Amino acid sequence: MISDSIGLVERKSQTWHEPLALESGATLAPVTLAYEMYGRLNPARDNAILLMHALSGDAHVAGRHTPADRKPGWWDAMVGPGKTFDTERFCVICANVLGGCQGSTGPSSIDPLTGKRYNARFPVVTIGDMVRAQLRLLDFLGIERLVATAGGSMGGMQVLQLAVAHPERVRLAIPLATTARSSAQAIAFSAIGRRAIMSDPRWRGGDYEADDPPEDGLALARMVGHMTYLSDERLAWRFDRQLQQSMNLSYTLEREFAIESYLEYQGQSFVNRFDANSYLYITKAMDYWDLTQRGEALGDVFRRAQAKFLVASFSSDWLYPPAESETIVAALRAAGRQVEYHAIESPLGHDAFLLEADILSPIIEEALDRVALA
Amino acid sequence: MISDSIGLVERKSQTWHEPLALESGATLAPVTLAYEMYGRLNPARDNAILLMHALSGDAHVAGRHTPADRKPGWWDAMVGPGKTFDTERFCVICANVLGGCQGSTGPSSIDPLTGKRYNARFPVVTIGDMVRAQLRLLDFLGIERLVATAGGSMGGMQVLQLAVAHPERVRLAIPLATTARSSAQAIAFSAIGRRAIMSDPRWRGGDYEADDPPEDGLALARMVGHMTYLSDERLAWRFDRQLQQSMNLSYTLEREFAIESYLEYQGQSFVNRFDANSYLYITKAMDYWDLTQRGEALGDVFRRAQAKFLVASFSSDWLYPPAESETIVAALRAAGRQVEYHAIESPLGHDAFLLEADILSPIIEEALDRVALA
Numbered sequence: 001m002i003s004d005s006i007g008l009v010e011r012k013s014q015t016w017h018e019p020l021a022l023e024s025g026a027t028l029a030p031v032t033l034a035y036e037m038y039g040r041l042n043p044a045r046d047n048a049i050l051l052m053h054a055l056s057g058d059a060h061v062a063g064r065h066t067p068a069d070r071k072p073g074w075w076d077a078m079v080g081p082g083k084t085f086d087t088e089r090f091c092v093i094c095a096n097v098l099g100g101c102q103g104s105t106g107p108s109s110i111d112p113l114t115g116k117r118y119n120a121r122f123p124v125v126t127i128g129d130m131v132r133a134q135l136r137l138l139d140f141l142g143i144e145r146l147v148a149t150a151g152g153s154m155g156g157m158q159v160l161q162l163a164v165a166h167p168e169r170v171r172l173a174i175p176l177a178t179t180a181r182s183s184a185q186a187i188a189f190s191a192i193g194r195r196a197i198m199s200d201p202r203w204r205g206g207d208y209e210a211d212d213p214p215e216d217g218l219a220l221a222r223m224v225g226h227m228t229y230l231s232d233e234r235l236a237w238r239f240d241r242q243l244q245q246s247m248n249l250s251y252t253l254e255r256e257f258a259i260e261s262y263l264e265y266q267g268q269s270f271v272n273r274f275d276a277n278s279y280l281y282i283t284k285a286m287d288y289w290d291l292t293q294r295g296e297a298l299g300d301v302f303r304r305a306q307a308k309f310l311v312a313s314f315s316s317d318w319l320y321p322p323a324e325s326e327t328i329v330a331a332l333r334a335a336g337r338q339v340e341y342h343a344i345e346s347p348l349g350h351d352a353f354l355l356e357a358d359i360l361s362p363i364i365e366e367a368l369d370r371v372a373l374a
Numbered sequence: 375m376i377s378d379s380i381g382l383v384e385r386k387s388q389t390w391h392e393p394l395a396l397e398s399g400a401t402l403a404p405v406t407l408a409y410e411m412y413g414r415l416n417p418a419r420d421n422a423i424l425l426m427h428a429l430s431g432d433a434h435v436a437g438r439h440t441p442a443d444r445k446p447g448w449w450d451a452m453v454g455p456g457k458t459f460d461t462e463r464f465c466v467i468c469a470n471v472l473g474g475c476q477g478s479t480g481p482s483s484i485d486p487l488t489g490k491r492y493n494a495r496f497p498v499v500t501i502g503d504m505v506r507a508q509l510r511l512l513d514f515l516g517i518e519r520l521v522a523t524a525g526g527s528m529g530g531m532q533v534l535q536l537a538v539a540h541p542e543r544v545r546l547a548i549p550l551a552t553t554a555r556s557s558a559q560a561i562a563f564s565a566i567g568r569r570a571i572m573s574d575p576r577w578r579g580g581d582y583e584a585d586d587p588p589e590d591g592l593a594l595a596r597m598v599g600h601m602t603y604l605s606d607e608r609l610a611w612r613f614d615r616q617l618q619q620s621m622n623l624s625y626t627l628e629r630e631f632a633i634e635s636y637l638e639y640q641g642q643s644f645v646n647r648f649d650a651n652s653y654l655y656i657t658k659a660m661d662y663w664d665l666t667q668r669g670e671a672l673g674d675v676f677r678r679a680q681a682k683f684l685v686a687s688f689s690s691d692w693l694y695p696p697a698e699s700e701t702i703v704a705a706l707r708a709a710g711r712q713v714e715y716h717a718i719e720s721p722l723g724h725d726a727f728l729l730e731a732d733i734l735s736p737i738i739e740e741a742l743d744r745v746a747l748a
Contacts, residue, residue: 025625185601219569227559236558288623
C-alpha cells in the first residue's frame with residue numbers, strides 16, 4: 001500500500017490456482033491479476049467501480065507511483081478525490097487484463113508445466129475470458145454488484161461483455177469509443193501490427209528472451225496502432241508539415257518531419273513498457289470481439305443485460321466510428337434497456353475518450369449520481 | 375510496337391545524357407523514361423494527353439501486353455478506342471516516374487560512376503523533378519501543348535505541378551483525389567512504410583541485391599499503404615468478419631479473417647513487382663509535396679497557371695479528403711482560374727479515382743470536348 005498525490009492507492013495482485021476455462025476450450029492455471037484500488041470499499045461493498053483499460057493500458061489508472069514517474073495513470077483526469085470517479089465516495093478498481101504484461105498472467109508469465117515463459121504457447125484469450133478473470137477478482141473482493149463499470153476502446157468491449165454475460169453484477173455500464181464487433185478495418189490494422197512483430201527476426205516464433213525482444217516489430221506495430229487513435233485534424237493542428245530540426249528540407253531518406261519523430265518516439269517508448277507477445281494476444285482478443293458471433297441479433301444479446309447504459313462516441317474517431325456506437329444504442333433501445341447516448345464532437349480522434357475529460361466528466365457524474373442515489 | 379486488345383500500344387523508352395538538375399541541388403545523368411503511347415500523335419502534335427500514375431502505378435495504363443497478363447493497365451476502364459481518353463482521337467501517353475522501377479531511372483538503375491545499382495545513393499527526387507523529366511519527354515515528342523493532363527493521388531500532384539510550373543504546356547488539368555500539400559497524416563503513413571522497409575535486415579542500408587530484396591518490409595509497407603486507399607465502409611461490405619477458410623475461430627495467432635489474407639496477398643504481390651528502394655524515394659517525394667513551400671499563398675501559386683481545371687474528390691477518401699480538394703478549388707477560384715469541381719459520393723475510399731470510371735467518364739469527356747473544340 002502506497003500513498004501518493006491522489007490519496008490512497010493500493011497496488012495488489014491475486015492468484016487463483018483453480019483452472020480458468022477459456023472460450024477456446026483450453027484452460028489456464030494459475031491465473032494472476034495485478035490490480036489497483038483507489039479509495040475505500042465500504043462495509044456493504046456496494047460502492048465499487050470497475051474500470052477497464054484499453055490495449056496499451058494497464059491497472060495504473062491515476063496518480064504516480066513514485067514522484068519520478070513521468071506521467072500519471074491513464075485516466076488521471078477522471079479518477080481521484082473530488083474527480084468524476086470520486087475516490088472519496090467510490091472504490092475504484094482496475095486490473096491489468098488477462099494476456100497483459102503488467103503483472104497479470106500473460107504470454108510473458110512462467111508456464112508451470114515447463115518452468116519457462118509461455119511465449120507463443122500461451123492460449124489465445126478473448127474479451128469474454130478477460131472479463132471472467134475480472135469476475136474472480138470481484139468475487140474475491142466480495143463485490144456482488146458494481147455501481148458502474150467504464151472503459152474506452154477495448155475497455156468498452158469488456159464493459160459490454162460484463163453487462164451482457166454477468167448482468168446482475170453491474171448497475172451502470174459506460175462503454176466509450178467502442179464497438180459491439182470489431183470491423184474489417186480494425187482487424188486489418190491489428191493484423192498489420194502482428195505481421196510487423198512476427199516479421200521481426202528477433203520474434204523467433206515467439207520464443208525471444210526478455211532481454212532481446214522484437215523491438216523493431218513492436219515499435220512498428222505501435223506506430224500503426226497509434227495512427228488509428230489520432231485524427232487527420234489533430235495531426236494537422238499539432239504537426240502539420242513542421243520539420244523536426246532544420247528550417248530546410250534535408251533531401252535524404254532520413255526522418256525529418258516532426259510527425260515522423262513523434263511516431264518514432266511513440267514506438268520506442270512503447271517497446272520499453274510492453275511485451276510483443278502480449279500485443280499479439282491482446283489484439284487477437286480484440287479481433288475476435290463480436291457480441292453477435294453466436295448468430296443472435298444484437299438486440300437479443302442486450303435483452304440479457306440489466307444495467308443502465310451510458311454510451312459515448314467521438315466524431316473524429318475513425319477506428320470505432322460513431323455509427324458503431326449508434327448500432328449499440330439502437331440495439332439497447334430495441335431490447336428495452338435504459339440508455340443515454342452522447343455523440344461528442346471532438347477533433348481528438350479515438351483517443352478522445354482519454355483526453356476529453358472536460359466533456360465526459362459532467363455526463364458521467366450525473367449518471368453516477370442517478371445510479372448511486374437510486 | 376505491339377498491338378493488343380485495346381488497339382495500338384507502343385512501349386518505348388528514351389534516354390537523355392544531359393544532366394537533370396534536381397531540386398535538391400544534385401544532378402542526375404543519364405535519365406531514362408519508360409513510357410507507353412496509345413493512339414496516334416496527329417501531324418500538328420496537338421492531340422496528346424499525358425496521364426500521371428500514382429505511387430504504385432507505372433506507364434502501363436491500358437490493355438494487356440500479353441494475353442497471359444492477369445490484369446490490364448491501371449486505367450483500362452478510361453483509356454482505349456471509344457473510351458473517355460479516346461485513343462482514336464487522342465494520343466495518350468504515360469511515363470513511369472523518375473525514381474520508379476519499371477524502366478525509368480530510379481534507385482535500382484545502374485550508377486554510371488560505379489557500374490552498380492544506385493540503391494540508397496540515388497539522389498532524392500521531388501514531384502517537381504518528376505515533372506521536369508516528363509517535360510523532356512514532351513519536348514522530345516515535339517508536343518508543345520497537351521490537350522490535358524490527368525491523374526489521381528501522386529498523379530494529381532504531378533498534374534498540379536505541371537500546370538503551375540509549365541503553364542503554357544497544358545490546356546486542361548485534371549487532378550483527382552489529391553492534395554496541394556501532403557498532410558501530417560499522409561506523411562505519417564508514408565514514414566511507417568519506410569520504417570518497415572528500413573527495419574528489414576535484408577534492406578542492408580539499401581544495398582540489397584535484386585534477388586534478395588527486403589520482402590517483409592516492402593510487403594508491410596504496402597499493407598499499410600493499401601489500408602489508406604480503402605474505406606471502412608468498403609472493407610465492411612467486402613470482408614466484414616468473414617473467415618478465410620474455416621467456419622469457426624481457430625484460437626491461434628495465425629491469420630484467419632478474410633481481410634487478413636487479402637492484405638497479405640496485396641503485400642506479397644507488390645513485392646513481386648516493386649522495388650523497395652523505389653518505394654522509399656517515391657514516398658519521400660510525396661512527403662515533400664507542398665505547392666506552398668516557398669511561403670506563397672496557394673492562390674498566388676495558381677495565378678501562374680493557365681489551364682482550365684477539373685478537380686474531383688471522393689467522399690470516403692480519408693488519405694486526401696475532399697476538404698483538401700476544396701482548398702485547391704478555392705485557391706484556383708481566388709486566382710481567377712476556370713475550375714470545375716465534383717465532390718463525388720463514393721464508398722470506395724481513395725482508390726475511387728481508379729474504380730469510379732462510370733462517374734468520372736462523362737465528367738471528363740465533357741471537359742475534354744469543351745477544350746478540344748475550343
